[in-house]
Amino acid sequence: MSTTSIQLPGGTWALGDLTVTRFGYGAMQLAGPWVMGPPADHDGAIAVLREAVAQGITHIDTSASYGPRFTNDVIREALHPYADGLTIITKIGGTRDAQGGWPTARTPDDLRRQVQDNLDSLGLDALDVVNLRLGDAEGPVEESIAESFEAMAELQQEGLIRHLGLSNATPAQIREARAIAPIACVQNMYNLAVRHDDALIDELAADGIAYVPFFPLGGFTPLQSDALTSVSERLGTTPMSVALSWLLQRSPNILLIPGTKSVTHLRENIAGAGIVLSATDLAELDQIGT
Numbered sequence: 001m002s003t004t005s006i007q008l009p010g011g012t013w014a015l016g017d018l019t020v021t022r023f024g025y026g027a028m029q030l031a032g033p034w035v036m037g038p039p040a041d042h043d044g045a046i047a048v049l050r051e052a053v054a055q056g057i058t059h060i061d062t063s064a065s066y067g068p069r070f071t072n073d074v075i076r077e078a079l080h081p082y083a084d085g086l087t088i089i090t091k092i093g094g095t096r097d098a099q100g101g102w103p104t105a106r107t108p109d110d111l112r113r114q115v116q117d118n119l120d121s122l123g124l125d126a127l128d129v130v131n132l133r134l135g136d137a138e139g140p141v142e143e144s145i146a147e148s149f150e151a152m153a154e155l156q157q158e159g160l161i162r163h164l165g166l167s168n169a170t171p172a173q174i175r176e177a178r179a180i181a182p183i184a185c186v187q188n189m190y191n192l193a194v195r196h197d198d199a200l201i202d203e204l205a206a207d208g209i210a211y212v213p214f215f216p217l218g219g220f221t222p223l224q225s226d227a228l229t230s231v232s233e234r235l236g237t238t239p240m241s242v243a244l245s246w247l248l249q250r251s252p253n254i255l256l257i258p259g260t261k262s263v264t265h266l267r268e269n270i271a272g273a274g275i276v277l278s279a280t281d282l283a284e285l286d287q288i289g290t
Contacts, residue, residue, distance in 0.1 A: 008056050009274035010248040013210055013255055015129060015184045016163040020087045022248060023273055024059030025052040025266070026214070026257035030074055031067040034100045038070045044261055049078035051263045053086065055270060061187075061212070061257040063091045063133075064117040065102070072121035080123050090118045091167050091187070093133035093148065102137050108151035115160055130155075131165040131187050132177075139189070140170045145177060153181040167214070171200055185210040185255070192243050193223055195289030205253040212255045217243055225288045231281050241272025246285050248273055 010022030030045045032038055039045040052060065060079075062071050075088065082088070092114035095105045105114065111132075118127055132152055135141040145166075155161050163184040166177055177183055186204060190197050190213035201211045217223055217240050225239075232239045247254050258269050277285070 008270060009245070010256070012058075013253065014208070015087065015210055016182075018087050018128060018163065018184075019085070020059035020255065021057055022059075022252075022255050023057065023270060024061060024212075024255055024257045025049075025057050026259035027060060027062040027071045027075060028066050029259040029261050031071050035066050036096065036100050037067065039074060039261070041261065042074070044263075045074045046078040048261060048263050048266055049075060051266055053079060053083055055266070058083075058085050059087050059089065059255060059257070061089045062122075064114060064121055065091075065094055065096055068096045069117070069121050072118065076121065076123045087128045088122060088124070089129040089131065089165070089185075090122070090127055091131040091133045091165075092118070093131075093167075104133075104136060106132070106134075106145075106148040108147065108154075111148060111151050112155065115155055119160065126159055127161050129163045129165055129184055130161045131167040131185065133167045134170075134173060135168040140168050140173075142170050142172060145169075145173050146180065149177045149180050156181065165212075171203075174200070174204075183209060185212055187212040187214055189213065189215050190247075191216050191218055191223060192228065192246055192285060192288045193218065193225065198289075201251050201254065205251050208253075210253050210255050211251065212257060213247060214257070216247055216256055216258055227284050227288050231277070231284055235275060235277075235281070237272060237275055238268075241268070241275055242277070242281075242285070244269060244273040245275040245277055246282070249277055249282065 008021045008023040012019050013022050030039050093106045094102050165185040167187040228239045232242045260266050
């Protein structure tokens with residue numbers, strides 16, 4: 001399988017020695033309700049993954065905990081053997097319980113099992129990038145991550161992981177991790193209305209580290225704002241398109257992974273992220289997160 005050469009909004013970014021499109025695809029929504037069970041529309045899930053690659057996307061975000069495993073399984077079915085240059089980024093540090101909860105699982109043995117689970121389900125010998133998921137379902141938790149991240153670094157040294165990242169991390173945890181091993185990316189909650197990582201994004205950009213916002217459109221509660229509505233109406237587009245475009249223009253190290261189950265919605269997201277916002281638009285939007 002080969003990717004189509006299409007200029008996606010935002011261009012590309014270097015994750016270590018990997019070059020990825022800044023506009024990527026988040027596969028979490030492909031699992032069933034509450035990210036449990038198989039896709040409701042299996043053929044639709046296959047179609048949207050193949051369309052993402054056809055559109056030139058080279059950055060797909062997933063995890064064996066989505067489903068669990070169902071999202072990875074459908075990625076493998078749709079895209080294996082993987083296109084040259086396609087980067088699949090996964091995460092470890094948590095599991096699922098029978099009630100659909102997200103209990104943490106970050107002992108060295110836990111992490112090794114989860115890496116192997118991702119390798120097996122995706123059909124890979126090594127994982128391109130693995131994020132260590134920190135904190136809990138409520139958000140980041142300020143605590144030492146040394147034991148867990150040292151275990152990640154050991155897995156990298158064994159050749160099972162190419163590049164390391166963090167998710168749901170505090171600035172102190174990022175500093176702690178970087179003292180152990182280099183990181184390629186940080187994946188935290190961030191969008192027009194949630195701006196607590198503004199300073200961190202700039203610091204990471206200066207060091208060539210990617211920042212990947214999850215819930216870029218607000219997650220389970222979509223972004224709503226008079227300013228966002230005003231700008232989108234003025235530009236003749238949707239609020240979600242403006243929100244994606246704002247993220248790409250916010251900093252060159254921001255990588256987008258909006259998810260969708262729909263080929264049509266995927267194409268709309270790509271087109272929307274390519275809207276160019278003026279200085280006036282940006283100033284109005286920046287008031288949302290203050």
